[in-house]
Amino acid sequence: MIAVKLLFAASNILVSAYATASDADSPNVRSLNSRAPAYKIYGGDGTAGQGWPTEAQWLDYDSLWAANYEVMMNKLDETGCLNAWGPNTEAEVAVIKSGIEAAASTSGLDHRFILATMMQESNGCVRVPTSISPNEQVRNPGLFQCANGDHTCNEDGNLKIPCPDDQITGMINDGVLGTASGPGLQQLVVESGAQDVSKYYKALVLYNSGVLPPSGNLGQGRSTRCYASDLANRLTGWTGIGRTCDPNTIGDNWGTPIGEKFEGAPANCIRWYTVQSGDGCRSIEEANGIALGTIKNLNQGVDSNCGNLRRNVNYCLATSD
Secondary structure, rough: OOOOOOOOOOOOOOHHHOOHHHHOOOOHHHHOOOOOOOOOOOOEEEHHHHHHHHHHOOOHHHHHHHHHHHHHOOOOOOOOHHHHOOOOOHHHHHHHHHHHHHHHHHOOOHHHHHHHHHHHHHHHOOOOOEOOOOOOEEEOOOOOOOOOOOOEEEEEEOOOOOOOOOOOHHOOOHHOOOOOOOOOOOHHHHHOOOOOOHHHHHHHOOOOOOOOOOOOOOOOOOOOOOHHHHHHHHHHHOOOOOOOOOOOOOOOOOOOOOOEOOOOOOOEEEEEEEEOOOOOOHHHHHOOOOOOOOHHHOOOOOOOOOOOOOOOOEEEEEEEE
């Protein structure tokens, strides 16, 4: 693994600037909100058991692309590319689309995941300025604001108009496949160590900060606290308007389990895990960073060798006490 870790502090700069709740007074925003879902706060470890959307619940790619096209084409001033950067052209956006699809094919990643991450980082603005990670002074250029990327169409205010095709596809590949200074989304999904949908949400936290929080809660640690929740919303169709995630409280949220809760779980449970095929107590506990024996101690009725865990049932991993 490449040594540079805290690389992606630039994420969310556009969401912060253009996607505040006060934007809802704009007629354009009201029009967008009539089509896009409201923001939903996702807390916890990124698993479906804690309420995070599965891949089957993500918006289909064509619809997701259509939902973000207006943003990339600067049709919504509140979320689009600043005129000072030079709005995207239709030809540039077409190259973005083909570049995402090519990167998805090369990396094996879902193209929806790539598109949503790009929108989080830059709103798809090909001339987005380069940002600097405050702690390590790493420059983060381009559509994915990735570590010391080799491609950009805005270097120190020098705009490339039009943005050359090779720069656009290069920016996408820098973010997806990685650079000499840092891993891309492809490597970070593997580094997450997860096999379920949480691998994507954990990879995003790694992309944003370089490390996963020890607690497992993706709203904690040194990353942008709302980053993973934002991306989960983007994958289900949210486009940046009316963001209700509070970075000061998101880390206290462990999500809401979907489906059956184990009958022996405590009433004050705040963290759940949905048992999958092949799971055992030890593997669950090690994967979630909790003490061995936790599942048996908290869930009355789990037998001594954890042989009676039931698939698709939620078991408690932590309580409020």
